[in-house]
Amino acid sequence: MEQLREHGVEAAAEPLTRLLERVVADDERGFVQLARAEGRVVGVAHVATILSVEHVGPVAWLEELYVTPDWRQQGVGTALVTAILARARAAGIVAVDLEVDASHYRAASLYQRLGFRRLERSRWVKNLGG
Numbered sequence: 001m002e003q004l005r006e007h008g009v010e011a012a013a014e015p016l017t018r019l020l021e022r023v024v025a026d027d028e029r030g031f032v033q034l035a036r037a038e039g040r041v042v043g044v045a046h047v048a049t050i051l052s053v054e055h056v057g058p059v060a061w062l063e064e065l066y067v068t069p070d071w072r073q074q075g076v077g078t079a080l081v082t083a084i085l086a087r088a089r090a091a092g093i094v095a096v097d098l099e100v101d102a103s104h105y106r107a108a109s110l111y112q113r114l115g116f117r118r119l120e121r122s123r124w125v126k127n128l129g130g
Helices: 002-006 013-025 076-090 105-113
Strands: 030-037 040-052 057-067 095-098
Touching: 013 030, 013 040, 030 057, 030 076, 040 076, 057 076, 076 095, 076 105
Parallel strands: 057 095
Antiparallel strands: 030 040, 040 057
């Protein structure tokens, strides 16, 4: 919820919880990765999986990566992405896709350091829900 608020996204806790419960209950949908320190969650990543024609196999979409503000720039994001990559490889996933908000230079730097490359595309969306 904290991350969505930081991005100006309105979301209710109950539907979000139900959605994440579905992800955790079905490996085919993806997975959630947590980072913990000092007895609490300090980072979270949600990875959704799809079958991709472009990559000719299963692909992980890094839907969300969030580190609490007091734990940023301490290696938590690197640890989360490294764990995601290892878990994806073990599951036979052939690629990991993600997007970075144009103003998130630190996130872009993290992904570049970990071997991701920028694609020259623009992302589009059409909301179908109410």
